[in-house]
Amino acid sequence: MHSPVAALAWEIWKRGRRSVWLVLICLAFCAFINLVIPDTNHALFSAVFGIAMVLSVVFLMGLLNCTEANPTKEWNGFPYRIFTLPVPTWKLVAVPMVLGLVTIELLYLAWIKLVWTHSQIDRPLWYAVILGAYVLYYQTTLWSLADFRILRTIVLSIGGVSGILVAVLPALEKVNAVSSLWFSEERLIPIVLGTLPVAFVTAWASVAGQRHGGGCRQNWLKLLVEWLTDLLPRRTRDFKSPAAAQFWFEWRRAGLLLPVCVGFALLVVIGPLSWRFRTDPQFTVIALGWVVGLPLILGFLIGKGFAKPDLFSTNLSVPQFLAVRPLTATEFIVAKLKVAALSVFITWILVVLFMTLWLSVWADSLELQKMLYQFRMFHPNSWREILALSFVALMILTWRLMVNGLWTGLSGRRMYYFGSIGLQVLVPLLALLACAIWSGSIDHLLQRNPELGKSIAVQVLGWCLALLVIAKLWVAVFSWRNIAPRHARQYLLMWIASTLCFLTLAILASPPFDVYRQTHVYLLAALLLFPIARLGFAASSLEGNRHR
Amino acid sequence: MKFPSPSSAEAVVSITNLARRFGSKTVLSDVSLHVPRGGVFGLVGENGAGKTTLIKHILGLLRAETGRVRVFGLNPVSDQVSVLGRIGYLSEQPDLPGWMRVDELMRYSRAFYPKWDAAYAEKLREQFGLNPTQRLSTLSKGQLAKAGLLVAQAHRPELLLLDEPSSGLDPLVRRDILEAVIRTVADEGRTVFFSSHLLEEIERVSDNIAMLHQGRIVLCGSLDEIKLQHRQFTLHFETSQTRAPIIAGALSISGSGKEWSVMCNGWRDHLPEIAAGLGARIVDDRAQTLNEIFVAHAGANISTQRS
Numbered sequence: 001m002h003s004p005v006a007a008l009a010w011e012i013w014k015r016g017r018r019s020v021w022l023v024l025i026c027l028a029f030c031a032f033i034n035l036v037i038p039d040t041n042h043a044l045f046s047a048v049f050g051i052a053m054v055l056s057v058v059f060l061m062g063l064l065n066c067t068e069a070n071p072t073k074e075w076n077g078f079p080y081r082i083f084t085l086p087v088p089t090w091k092l093v094a095v096p097m098v099l100g101l102v103t104i105e106l107l108y109l110a111w112i113k114l115v116w117t118h119s120q121i122d123r124p125l126w127y128a129v130i131l132g133a134y135v136l137y138y139q140t141t142l143w144s145l146a147d148f149r150i151l152r153t154i155v156l157s158i159g160g161v162s163g164i165l166v167a168v169l170p171a172l173e174k175v176n177a178v179s180s181l182w183f184s185e186e187r188l189i190p191i192v193l194g195t196l197p198v199a200f201v202t203a204w205a206s207v208a209g210q211r212h213g214g215g216c217r218q219n220w221l222k223l224l225v226e227w228l229t230d231l232l233p234r235r236t237r238d239f240k241s242p243a244a245a246q247f248w249f250e251w252r253r254a255g256l257l258l259p260v261c262v263g264f265a266l267l268v269v270i271g272p273l274s275w276r277f278r279t280d281p282q283f284t285v286i287a288l289g290w291v292v293g294l295p296l297i298l299g300f301l302i303g304k305g306f307a308k309p310d311l312f313s314t315n316l317s318v319p320q321f322l323a324v325r326p327l328t329a330t331e332f333i334v335a336k337l338k339v340a341a342l343s344v345f346i347t348w349i350l351v352v353l354f355m356t357l358w359l360s361v362w363a364d365s366l367e368l369q370k371m372l373y374q375f376r377m378f379h380p381n382s383w384r385e386i387l388a389l390s391f392v393a394l395m396i397l398t399w400r401l402m403v404n405g406l407w408t409g410l411s412g413r414r415m416y417y418f419g420s421i422g423l424q425v426l427v428p429l430l431a432l433l434a435c436a437i438w439s440g441s442i443d444h445l446l447q448r449n450p451e452l453g454k455s456i457a458v459q460v461l462g463w464c465l466a467l468l469v470i471a472k473l474w475v476a477v478f479s480w481r482n483i484a485p486r487h488a489r490q491y492l493l494m495w496i497a498s499t500l501c502f503l504t505l506a507i508l509a510s511p512p513f514d515v516y517r518q519t520h521v522y523l524l525a526a527l528l529l530f531p532i533a534r535l536g537f538a539a540s541s542l543e544g545n546r547h548r
Numbered sequence: 549m550k551f552p553s554p555s556s557a558e559a560v561v562s563i564t565n566l567a568r569r570f571g572s573k574t575v576l577s578d579v580s581l582h583v584p585r586g587g588v589f590g591l592v593g594e595n596g597a598g599k600t601t602l603i604k605h606i607l608g609l610l611r612a613e614t615g616r617v618r619v620f621g622l623n624p625v626s627d628q629v630s631v632l633g634r635i636g637y638l639s640e641q642p643d644l645p646g647w648m649r650v651d652e653l654m655r656y657s658r659a660f661y662p663k664w665d666a667a668y669a670e671k672l673r674e675q676f677g678l679n680p681t682q683r684l685s686t687l688s689k690g691q692l693a694k695a696g697l698l699v700a701q702a703h704r705p706e707l708l709l710l711d712e713p714s715s716g717l718d719p720l721v722r723r724d725i726l727e728a729v730i731r732t733v734a735d736e737g738r739t740v741f742f743s744s745h746l747l748e749e750i751e752r753v754s755d756n757i758a759m760l761h762q763g764r765i766v767l768c769g770s771l772d773e774i775k776l777q778h779r780q781f782t783l784h785f786e787t788s789q790t791r792a793p794i795i796a797g798a799l800s801i802s803g804s805g806k807e808w809s810v811m812c813n814g815w816r817d818h819l820p821e822i823a824a825g826l827g828a829r830i831v832d833d834r835a836q837t838l839n840e841i842f843v844a845h846a847g848a849n850i851s852t853q854r855s
Contacts, residue, residue: 075646075685226683238655245659252647321643323609326632326660547611547625 004087008095016063023063023107026056031114033433042118044436051429053111057131060107064100064135067142069313076312077146078207089208093143097200100135123170126185130167133192136199137163144206147222149312150257154264157298161269166192242327246335249322254302254311255339258402259346261298266291266354274358281367284359288368291355292394295347299401304421306340306402307409309545316412318546329542330487333406333535340402348395382508389505393529396498400531407537412545458521465524472533479536495532502526560585560707560739561606566615568601568763575601577763579615583741583756588729590754590771591743592842598763599743600640603711606741607637620706633661636705640712642696646685650678650695654702661703669702676724690721697728708732708740714749722749729753751838759845766845771838778841780811782832783823793826799844811836811844 013020030052033045069076082092108131112121121127137159145152169183239245270287277283305311309318322332359365376383408416435442446453480488506522559582568576575598583589593599604610605617608624608631617624624631644653650673658664673680676694678687687695693713700708710729714722729740730753744750750757757774759767767774783793788805795801799811808828812819823830836844 234649235652235655239659242660245656249645249656253645319643319645320609320639321645324607324632324635324637326629328629547608547628 004085005091005095008082008087008092009099012063012066012096012099019059019063022059023056026052026059027107027110027114030111034115034117044439045433046119047432048429048436049115051425051432053115055425056107056111057104057134060103061135061138064096064103064139065142066096066139067146069315075146076149078143078210080210083211089211090204092211093200093204093207097136097139097203100139101132104131104135123185126170126189127167129189129192130163133196133199134163136196136203140199140203140206143203143210146206146210148225150260151225153257154261157261158264158268161265242325243331243335246325246327246331247338250335250339251342254306255343257306257311258295258298258302258343258398259350261302262295262347263350265294265298266350270294271354271358275362278362279364281364284363284365285367285371287363288355288359291351291358295344295351295398296394296401299344299347299398303340303402303405304409306336307405308417309410309412309542316409316414316417316545317548318410318412318542323546328484329539329546330484332542333410333538334487336406337403340399344395344399344402347398348391352391378512379508386505386508389501389508392501393505396501396530400529403535404531407534407541410538410545411541412548458518462517462521462524465521465528469524469527472528475533476536479533479540483536483539491532491535495530498530499527502529558585559583560620561741562616562618562621563602563605564616566602566605566612566617568598568605568610568613575763576605579760579763579765581758581765581768583739585739586737587755588740588742588753590750590757591741591760592745592747592750592757592838593743593760594745594846597760599745599760600711602760603709603741603743606709607632607635634706636700636703636708638693638696638700638708638710638713640715642692644684644692644696646683648684649680650682650684650687651680653684653695653699654680657699657702664703666702668704669698672698672701672728690717693717693721694724697725701728701732704738706738708738710740710742710744712744713742714744714746726753747838747842757838759842761846767841774841775835775838778811778813778836778844780809780832780834780836780840781819781823781830783808783810783826783828784831785826785828787827793828795822795826807831811840 030049033048034042037045066078067076068079068081070080078092085092105128108128112124138156141152141155141159145155166188169188170185235248239248270291274283274287277287308316309322313319359368379386405417405420408420411417442453445456480491483491503523503526506519506526510519510522561581561583563579563581566576566579567574579598579602581602591599591602601610605612606619606624608619608628611625619631620634622631648656654669654673658666658669676691676698678691678695678698684692684695697713700710708729710725714725717725726749729742732738732740740753742750742754751771754771756769757767757771758765778799782803785793785806785808789808792801792803793808793810795810795812799813801808801810803809810819820830
């Protein structure tokens with residue numbers, strides 16, 4: 001390597017070579033399927049190809065993020081050590097950006113040439129431009145907001161959603177209700193390309209500021225955020241117990257993220273959109289689905305970070321500061337569970353407040369009222385109970401999504417942690433693949449005898465759930481054997497109460513004429529919803545991580 | 549190698565035949581160490597000698613692969629809460645959470661230690677010049693070390709573990725830390741386990757030392773005894789010597805011509821006899837600094853390995 005540019009590019013590649021392998025695996029897997037399946041079946045595999053393509057882009061983003069953390073300085077941005085190299089700042093910034101642009105475009109080209117060979121991609125140029133823009137804005141956001149972890153998470157989430165909206169704008173060009181000349185590909189491409197230098201200059205200015213200000217420069221935004229946080233009430237009393245102190249620690253670290261992200265999305269995205277389409281009754285129904293689904297989606301995503309010993313760190317080891325606290329692993333877990341519960345409770349209070357305000361003040365709820373009327377007709381005596389229990393069930397489900405991964409996240413083993421996330425992506429992907437492969441047979445069966453098909457599906461599902469319930473309870477007995485009886489009793493009470501809630505909901509919500517015996521499926525599913533088996537391993541996982 | 553040491557019954561830390569590997573690299577090999585109650589125990593060794601790994605075993609952050617570790621007679625892994633409650637720990641890079649303020653750090657830490665002395669903690673804070681409302685992320689390296697020392701000291705731990713606490717700090721902060729160590733010792737019955745590669749520091753405050761080299765204890769005992777035993781003699785030969793004289797058991801031999809320096813450990817009484825046998829006489833005999841002793845032992849170890 002005889003040039004700084006080559007050395008910088010090599011370092012990025014060397015650090016992210018695992019991501020490159022994952023990208024190549026996704027690509028090769030889909031290219032192979034594309035080669036072997038008959039031409040007529042390609043449409044069936046579109047969903048699989050789509051998910052794998054998105055995954056490969058996500059892995060590539062992981063390679064290109066080019067950030068390093070400094071936990072003591074609460075800073076996670078452009079690698080500080082690189083600042084001492086005799087290379088001008090514009091070049092330091094340009095290398096990962098250009099590398100990002102070239103790699104993403106090459107990947108996109110590979111997908112078009114190797115996988116999407118049988119179906120024509122509409123507007124290939126537009127998607128090439130938008131993908132390149134994603135990478136540049138992603139890097140700019142990461143580096144510019146290095147000091148602001150929560151704000152950065154929010155900006156990236158909002159930016160991601162906005163990016164998807166911008167990507168589909170050309171598709172809306174011919175939709176009468178929202179048609180606009182500005183949505184044409186010819187106009188959008190120059191606009192997006194025109195903003196790319198802005199992204200580069202912003203990244204350059206931010207990194208230059210960090211380089212000359214020592215890596216974590218006090219800037220006006222930082223000062224503003226600090227001033228605002230200083231206005232918040234601070235704890236001045238002593239803690240009653242180590243557990244209380246640990247709860248405070250976890251809450252300050254990760255407790256506010258879910259409520260803040262959900263609140264921000266409600267205020268900045270759903271709120272304005274609901275006002276814009278306040279006369280559209282269909283939109284109200286769709287938006288309500290998003291409002292209810294938002295805590296679940298964000299709970300799932302934030303739960304991946306919450307499951308780790310430190311939410312914002314990529315290091316899965318227990319930070320030494322925490323590891324030397326004289327506190328048992330079970331107490332650490334209890335603090336996390338309580339913080340997740342409080343976080344979820346506040347989030348759902350925010351959601352309820354927003355829904356109350358929106359639906360009562362400016363939403364067109366005609367369609368919603370029709371649906372509610374039908375629902376009341378279907379469950380005339382229990383609709384109120386079902387609604388109330390559904391609300392509780394949604395809260396518990398959000399909590400489950402936050403804490404379910406603790407046993408892998410706290411183990412400190414990257415293989416377990418990323419393996420479990422990979423499984424959560426891979427299983428739906430394989431299910432989609434299986435549906436695509438056997439879609440012909442399934443369609444044939446359903447057309448020939450729809451009743452039999454449904455009956456078989458319910459039975460198969462019922463048996464699968466029954467096996468899962470048996471496995472869950474068996475594993476639970478095994479996993480909780482080393483937990484202190486006091487904690488085990490407390491959690492068992494919670495499990496019984498929550499499971500009773502789910503069971504009641506299952507009974508109340510089951511159809512009045514249950515020809516396919518769906519109630520059994522509901523009841524079995526109710527037994528599976530509250531986490532118990534895997535959570536029992538969380539303490540031993542943390543123990544193993546703490547005493548390697 | 550066996551060294552005279554307190555029995556495990558009276559030791560605060562008792563390590564027997566401890567070994568640890570990370571992958572193919574052996575970091576600790578057959579380490580046996582007993583830290584007596586009271587006083588300062590210095591652990592010296594070059595970078596990568598295994599000092600931090602040894603301290604992590606004492607804290608229970610690493611499980612003994614082979615051998616046994618006992619702290620206050622307890623297993624630091626299975627009785628971690630009891631052991632950690634009696635230990636104060638400061639590492640080279642205290643990874644304190646940057647979002648906390650100094651007063652929050654004190655309140656948070658206080659919750660874990662029933663013996664936390666609030667007045668002492670406040671006194672230390674004032675002495676170290678730490679602003680209670682300042683975020684830890686805005687503290688300098690020296691201030692962070694002081695904040696770490698404050699929370700390690702304020703519960704008056706029975707064992708204060710300092711892992712290279714003053715590495716990379718300026719002389720003023722180093723002085724503050726050393727003074728705090730000495731104060732800790734002054735409190736009756738308390739023990740300080742101090743690891744460093746800055747040998748002058750160890751020499752200044754330690755009562756006992758252990759020298760770790762490439763994962764093995766090469767020297768262990770009272771500092772005074774060690775310094776007494778390690779002497780450097782200058783031998784004067786009547787004729788010029790083209791090759792270094794061969795003296796069995798010498799830690800280092802250097803020089804040229806008629807004058808050669810020999811460092812030996814523990815057999816000063818026999819050296820005049822040996823020198824006479826070689827046709828030389830002793831013209832100088834002087835004590836060695838810990839630095840010189842360490843270099844001699846590390847060098848001797850390397851030449852033994854090479855041979």
